[in-house]
Amino acid sequence: MKIAVYPGSFDPITLGHLNIIKRASRLFDKVYVCVAVNSSKKPHFSIAERVDFVRRVTGKYGNVEVDSCGGLLVDFARERGATFIVKGLRAVSDFEMEFQIALLNKKLSPEIETVFLTAEEKYTYLSSTIAREMAMYRADISKAVPREIVPDVLERLALDKE
Ligand code: ADP
Numbered sequence: 001m002k003i004a005v006y007p008g009s010f011d012p013i014t015l016g017h018l019n020i021i022k023r024a025s026r027l028f029d030k031v032y033v034c035v036a037v038n039s040s041k042k043p044h045f046s047i048a049e050r051v052d053f054v055r056r057v058t059g060k061y062g063n064v065e066v067d068s069c070g071g072l073l074v075d076f077a078r079e080r081g082a083t084f085i086v087k088g089l090r091a092v093s094d095f096e097m098e099f100q101i102a103l104l105n106k107k108l109s110p111e112i113e114t115v116f117l118t119a120e121e122k123y124t125y126l127s128s129t130i131a132r133e134m135a136m137y138r139a140d141i142s143k144a145v146p147r148e149i150v151p152d153v154l155e156r157l158a159l160d161k162e
Contacts, residue, residue, distance in 0.1 A: 002027075004084035004115070005077045007034040007069070010050050011043045012153050014131050014145055016123035018057055020088040023117055025061045032080050033058065037070040044132060045156065053153075057146040074109035083112055090119040090127075132157055 006024055010017060010033075024031045035051050043050065047068050058064045069076040077085060085105060087098050102114035119126075131144040135157040142150055 001029045001081075002084065003030045003032070003080060003082040004028040004086045005032045005034050005073065005080065005082045006086040007036060007073050007076075009036050009041060009043055009128065010054050011041070011045055011128045012050060012131060012145055012149060013054050013057060014123070014126050014128055015143070016088065016090070016119055016126040018146055019120050019123055020086065020117050021058055021064060022061065024086045025064050027115075028084065028086075029063060030082075031061075031064045031086070032076070032082060033064060033066045034069040034073060034076050035066065037068050049152075049156070053149045056148050072108065074105055074112060077112055078109065085112060085114045087114060087116050088119050089116045090124045 004024055004027070006021060008017060021031065021033060033054055035047065035054060037047050045053070051066055051068050054066045058066060073085065077083075085102075087102070089095060089098065098116070105112060105114060126144055131141055131153070134141045134144055135153050138154065138158065141153060145153055
């Protein structure tokens with residue numbers, strides 16, 4: 001059984017993240033999405049909101065489970081029997097940081113392999129930051145975040161701006 005974890009802050013989940021989850025769900029028997037509680041970036045959405053958004057948009061994938069995670073990623077993986085960490089790569093700018101993290105995780109847990117999936121071309125420019133900026137200015141965010149969460153993201157970020 002090939003089990004993977006896909007970590008991120010998902011603040012909020014974007015179509016780019018969802019595309020990686022969909023492809024990972026085809027590659028692995030089980031995918032655990034790990035929503036980071038203590039992201040180094042200060043999150044805009046609460047952990048409960050971020051987990052709820054990811055659960056709502058991944059419900060259609062039978063082998064995807066969503067959890068929050070507060071500790072070390074390799075511990076989260078080990079507890080679930082996962083031997084793969086999935087990461088999405090958008091651009092060269094993602095690479096240096098991801099390379100460092102992958103080497104660190106390899107040191108911490110040599111049995112876990114990090115696997116990189118390249119972002120689909122149409123999503124390479126997308127980030128949670130861009131989705132939030134668009135929402136704050138009431139732009140059409142349906143090309144940035146999954147449609148199931150569009151109204152909630154818009155409402156929450158418009159409130160923040162007031
Ligand atoms: P962000 O970098 O947008 O704040 P996260 O920290 O939640 O996002 O990222 C989680 C993972 O998803 C990382 O591996 C990141 O490289 C990947 N990722 C983020 N946005 C995209 C995208 N548009 N397409 C593919 N992968 C992405």
